[in-house]
Amino acid sequence: MGYKYKVFGLVIDSELEIPGLYKSDDSTDITISFGTLPETLGEKSHKKVFYEALDNQFLLKLDRIGKIYAENGNKIVIDNAKSVGIEDIRLYLFGTVIGAIAHQRNLIPLHTSAISYDGKAILFGGNSGAGKSSIIAELNKRGFPIIGDDTILVNKDKEGNFFTYHGAPEIKLWQDLAKDMNHFGNDRYQILDKEKYRYNLKVDNNDSKYPIVRLYNISSLADKDPEIREFKPLHKVKSVKNNTYRLRIVYYTGNKVNHFMLASEFAQKISMKNIIRPREYINPSIIADMILKDLEHDYGKA
């Protein structure tokens, strides 16, 4: 088709040039093409907020950019009727659309950010604003490679082990935090009308496979000193559900049962802990110190 990349462990053959991605010559998993898309997936489709869905079909509809369609986990079509640039498209391509593709492929897309700790994937979940990106930015500053920011696709191998690959090579940071993160350089783009920027990360190798060993869920409480707590077993499944990226899409794409079985197994197998942080601003280095101490205790020094 044109450009071949590897991202999220998937080889993409794309008509759209996507700067910054790792190139690959492996066999194609997903095609991305331009085309004219219909206004609707038909009478039977579930019509929801900004999307329609049917079995293994997903149509993102956003007036400002046009439409993006994902089918069977292996085909993406972009109707770029608004002639918007790659920056506008990639925000949704590597967010909502890759989330839908993951659901169609029976992977678990988690709304998490992740770093590599001695080759192991450490995931950070929590609501928007919890501090996922700021924590991985701080850990990256201390030498721990970023696996992905905001969206991580969880795979399972034949032996039942959960693992992930590098996500899109980028990190999104609020301006006030970004000023302390000079190591990301100036290759950045402002996100819409927000005081938030997307930084391109340098990619040397996108083939590494990382076993997932830990999910930290970040939550904030009023007037609390930061601490790390063990998860109550019953809360683990709930937390995986809460951290699933665009969970509701799976309700309408015919993959619901598979998803919940996989998510329950993930919750049982993966070590999970809660990071409690105060609601007010806290220096990310304090949280990073706490996490590294915890990781060193559980997995040894990296």
Add this chain to the structure above:
Amino acid sequence: MEKHKIIWLASYPKSGNTWFRAFISNLFSKSDDPVDINNFIGGPIFSAKEIFNTYSAVASEELTYTEIDNVRPDIYNELTEEIVEDKFIKAHDAYTYLTDGRPIYPTQASKGTIYIVRNPFDVVMSFAHHSNNSIEKTLNNMNRWFSFCEKINRFHNQLRQQLLNWSEHYKSWTEQKNIPVFILKYEDLKNDPFKYFSKAIEFSGYEFTEDEINTAIEKASFSKLQEQEKEKGFFEKNPKSESFFRKGENGSWREVLTNKQIEIIIDTHREVMQELGYLDKDDKILV
């Protein structure tokens, strides 16, 4: 089967909304202990990002303000498809209209609105404390078309809310005809809690005994709310302010507001203040 709907608990900020939620939470609770202040009925608020991001295919962070506003009624229409009983939801947004002409509050999904209003002299005191802002700045915000949480930064877990000014906020609700509204004055609730909490419950379509209502009022008393906040903290408190449940009393503005500030409030909000009995026709203050 009758469809379950939303009963909005709407108010300008710092007008007694949380006190009302404390009351209904204790009224519906089967426990002998007061309900945990971090677990009140009525949340998450209408403007919570958490709810928006659950139902929208695109997160609020990846949308413009207008794009977000334009689908807020759709989000709550979808939410009401799934509720198994009527649901109280707190809201500070004024009743405004979207670029396509629809109201921001979904008409079909709404059963009614309990609109809680408090005199602007006490609101300015409480709002300034809550936001850790000066009286002057708070007063300025209450007197202009003001949006809450507009400057998005990483601490905000809420969407932008258009409050308009204090009077316009009230009028936006009383002048619309799509959702039945019950006006509840904070001052009436303070003076005769049993009578006015009972009226609001009746409006909502529920029946409780006198004993049940009196017990809920007691469990939601300011001293009990303050005790709980001191003991375990309240997640709705602004991190910048010392406490959420401050005094709950009216009248402290008399020692703090200058004559000029009082005059500005009256000049800006005369019509609504007279309508609500906070002022007489000769501008005599009645609160």
